[in-house]
Amino acid sequence: MKPIGTSKNGVRVMYDPIRSHAATHLEDTPQLASLVAEVVGAMDLTGQELARHIDLGRVVGTSDVVEVDDTDDIVYAVRKNREDDGLVPFTKTRKAQESTYVSVHLIPQKDGSYVLSSAWIGTFDDDDEPFPQSADATKSSVAYWNHWAFVWGSQEVVSGTATTVRPW
Numbered sequence: 001m002k003p004i005g006t007s008k009n010g011v012r013v014m015y016d017p018i019r020s021h022a023a024t025h026l027e028d029t030p031q032l033a034s035l036v037a038e039v040v041g042a043m044d045l046t047g048q049e050l051a052r053h054i055d056l057g058r059v060v061g062t063s064d065v066v067e068v069d070d071t072d073d074i075v076y077a078v079r080k081n082r083e084d085d086g087l088v089p090f091t092k093t094r095k096a097q098e099s100t101y102v103s104v105h106l107i108p109q110k111d112g113s114y115v116l117s118s119a120w121i122g123t124f125d126d127d128d129e130p131f132p133q134s135a136d137a138t139k140s141s142v143a144y145w146n147h148w149a150f151v152w153g154s155q156e157v158v159s160g161t162a163t164t165v166r167p168w
Helices: 021-030 032-041 141-145
Strands: 003-007 012-015 051-054 061-065 064-069 074-076 088-091 095-097 101-108 114-120 148-151
Touching: 003 032, 012 021, 021 114, 032 101, 032 114, 061 114, 074 148, 141 148
Parallel strands: 012 114, 088 148
Antiparallel strands: 003 012, 051 101, 061 095, 064 148, 074 088, 101 114
16 A cells, blocks of 8 residues: 555555555656645545545646547546456547546545545546446446546556457
């Protein structure tokens, strides 16, 4: 485990720098580590699990999940350290959008510290759905992910998994 920040009330936040979802996002977005440290440093962490987005009031980077339509060139691939999600959509025809938000998912530990499970630039959408091939997929997953996709090249994918055939 590697430290990434300390909360306003002195609680340590760590992450797995090799196998975690957070690690992949931190590798893909170099400025994200300092943004997470800034967000964590402004929080009081008191034992609750947190999954939220924070508006930093300035453009902090780009969100790599964008709305798509039938005109997009879509490919499907497995993201690094996210094999359980299955194939997810990527658009080759859209660019990432500027964002003022940083999202974090923080999980409390028995020793009082927290683990950063995931973090990214952009928001948690209220209607965000699990991926259609994941174990926690819902009835709405396919419809949702037919209209949203990651920007191709924004995240590392597992070699040899890319396909143009929609898997659902």
